[in-house]
Amino acid sequence: MTTLPSSFWHKRFTQQAHWTQNLRHYVYGLVNLAHADRVLEVGCGTGVILTELIMQSHGGIYGLDISTEHLDMAAINLPGIPLALGDAHVLPYSAGVFDISICHFLLLWVTDPVRVVSELARTTKPGGFVLALAEPDYGGRIDYPPELSILGNWQQAALTRQGADPLLGRRLRAIFTQAGLTNVVAGLLGGQWSGKPSLDAWNMEWEVLQDDIHNTTQNNQTKELTRLHTIDEQAWEQGERVLFVPTFYAYGQLP
Numbered sequence: 001m002t003t004l005p006s007s008f009w010h011k012r013f014t015q016q017a018h019w020t021q022n023l024r025h026y027v028y029g030l031v032n033l034a035h036a037d038r039v040l041e042v043g044c045g046t047g048v049i050l051t052e053l054i055m056q057s058h059g060g061i062y063g064l065d066i067s068t069e070h071l072d073m074a075a076i077n078l079p080g081i082p083l084a085l086g087d088a089h090v091l092p093y094s095a096g097v098f099d100i101s102i103c104h105f106l107l108l109w110v111t112d113p114v115r116v117v118s119e120l121a122r123t124t125k126p127g128g129f130v131l132a133l134a135e136p137d138y139g140g141r142i143d144y145p146p147e148l149s150i151l152g153n154w155q156q157a158a159l160t161r162q163g164a165d166p167l168l169g170r171r172l173r174a175i176f177t178q179a180g181l182t183n184v185v186a187g188l189l190g191g192q193w194s195g196k197p198s199l200d201a202w203n204m205e206w207e208v209l210q211d212d213i214h215n216t217t218q219n220n221q222t223k224e225l226t227r228l229h230t231i232d233e234q235a236w237e238q239g240e241r242v243l244f245v246p247t248f249y250a251y252g253q254l255p
Helices: 006-019 021-030 048-056 068-077 113-122 146-161 168-178 199-212 219-237
Strands: 038-042 060-065 083-085 098-103 124-136 142-144 182-188 242-244 247-253
Touching: 006 021, 006 048, 006 068, 006 199, 021 048, 021 124, 021 247, 038 048, 038 113, 048 060, 060 068, 068 083, 098 113, 113 124, 113 168, 124 168, 142 146, 146 199, 146 219, 168 182, 168 247, 199 219
Parallel strands: 038 060, 038 098, 060 083, 098 124
Antiparallel strands: 124 247, 142 242, 182 247
């Protein structure tokens, strides 16, 4: 269970949306988002992607999330947008009502991702599209300098204890196929490093990491985190740091 407030997560969701912006706009063009009459985002959080969808599509935009706190912030950020509190495994919408259904950094957190994608497909019109725009795979995480590799191991173990699937990304194409979608395309976001991140972005990465392992941290890990924090900072300053978490995307069409 996260200990961070919704205000922090709004900043984090905004950061994540920045990472995948170019990919999203590319896929939006492929699925003709601009001409969609109804678009649904499941796991909409505080409304970051919904804000973009409003600008990208002329049609109605809908959002659903399981967190009351996140939806409260989304309602403030996006007054008038239909928002629903609900479970992605059982969507409260009729069959075939959306032209496009979207999720972003969602499926690794759900109990049954095939069922969730099947629900997205159920609520989408024949010929419409389902999009999963970002699903990480922490099993492929790369850290340099090598002393920092232990961070990925700790984060993967902590996510598993929280009920997440840290290896979800590599399963994404299979999940879409098993959910009955056709013309499935899956891919991987690339990585690029130039200069060091802003202090705010760097601090955010560490806050998320520390929150992920908060409930499982032992005294020796706490001391080691302090040491690794220093190594990480120095590596960025020296232009040596590489941090890469493979992040997959997929889209498919309703028969």
